[in-house]
Amino acid sequence: MAVYAIGDVHGCLLELQRLLQLLRFDPARDRLLFVGDLVNRGPNSLECLRFIRSLGTRAEVVMGNHEVNLLRQMAAVDAPPVEPWQKTLTRVSDRDTLLDWISRLPLMLQDRETGFVVVHAGVHPSWSLDEAMTRAGKVMRQAGGLDRLETFYAPAAKRTVDPTEPPDPLRIAKDDQTVFTRIRLTAPDGRPVWPEEAKKAGLSDPYAPPPVGFSFQPWYQVRRWTSGERVVYGHWAAVGLALHPHSKGLDTGCVYGGRLTAIRLDHPDLPVTQVDCPNHSRTDAGGEG
Numbered sequence: 001m002a003v004y005a006i007g008d009v010h011g012c013l014l015e016l017q018r019l020l021q022l023l024r025f026d027p028a029r030d031r032l033l034f035v036g037d038l039v040n041r042g043p044n045s046l047e048c049l050r051f052i053r054s055l056g057t058r059a060e061v062v063m064g065n066h067e068v069n070l071l072r073q074m075a076a077v078d079a080p081p082v083e084p085w086q087k088t089l090t091r092v093s094d095r096d097t098l099l100d101w102i103s104r105l106p107l108m109l110q111d112r113e114t115g116f117v118v119v120h121a122g123v124h125p126s127w128s129l130d131e132a133m134t135r136a137g138k139v140m141r142q143a144g145g146l147d148r149l150e151t152f153y154a155p156a157a158k159r160t161v162d163p164t165e166p167p168d169p170l171r172i173a174k175d176d177q178t179v180f181t182r183i184r185l186t187a188p189d190g191r192p193v194w195p196e197e198a199k200k201a202g203l204s205d206p207y208a209p210p211p212v213g214f215s216f217q218p219w220y221q222v223r224r225w226t227s228g229e230r231v232v233y234g235h236w237a238a239v240g241l242a243l244h245p246h247s248k249g250l251d252t253g254c255v256y257g258g259r260l261t262a263i264r265l266d267h268p269d270l271p272v273t274q275v276d277c278p279n280h281s282r283t284d285a286g287g288e289g
């Protein structure tokens with residue numbers, strides 16, 4: 001019995017299947033936890049969704065920013081699909097089944113057996129893991145389900161925010177979803193810093209790891225970890241494999257010609273397992289992720 005976490009797949013189905021062979025993954029005995037970004041950029045996004053969903057309870061997935069983008073795309077009726085496979089998705093008979101499944105993917109999982117937390121990009125340094133879990137659940141209650149494409153993901157009408165009004169729960173949920181799926185750099189006080197701000201502050205490549213001593217640092221270095229906290233995440237291919245005592249970063253850039261990585265969460269000190277992905281050569285690894 002083994003529990004594996006697997007990095008960002010991005011439609012690289014063949015590499016995923018090679019990795020599972022290498023692990024001798026047995027769905028009768030083992031479990032898989034995916035850090036999100038199953039789709040986009042790579043060649044087999046639709047097949048990845050179908051395959052991973054077909055594993056039922058043996059595979060758990062958290063939502064990545066590419067799943068969020070996909071749901072937004074599908075909710076915006078006039079917007080042309082950004083990738084050809086999304087056009088196919090709109091026509092296949094399991095469209096609704098797949099979109100409903102994706103919309104219900106949690107932003108955060110707490111794996112009882114291994115004690116690991118799974119998220120796509122990270123956990124806000126100012127949130128305890130309990131608070132993060134509560135926030136993730138609130139987002140899910142607003143955003144989970146095919147019928148929420150219209151209410152949660154469709155582009156909102158522009159309206160002026162009145163600072164005297166209490167914060168809008170929908171706005172909070174969308175912001176929290178962004179934190180779980182996109183956080184990388186934070187200010188010393190834990191506030192997330194998005195690429196535009198990092199660039200203005202002098203970071204020439206706001207997607208690359210910042211130099212030592214720079215005012216903004218990765219969320220996992222800013223966070224004051226409590227003993228026993230362990231988080232596995234993806235999303236930051238430009239940093240690559242990032243194994244620290246409390247945090248394990250698994251995005252090793254499969255779709256950019258890097259590797260697809262698995263780690264055993266029930267034995268996190270064992271060496272990781274990786275497959276090379278020489279057939280992929282996306283060159284925008286430093287981009288949005």
Ligand SMILES: [Mn+2]
Nearest residue numbers: 037065235289
């Ligand atoms: Mn990502």
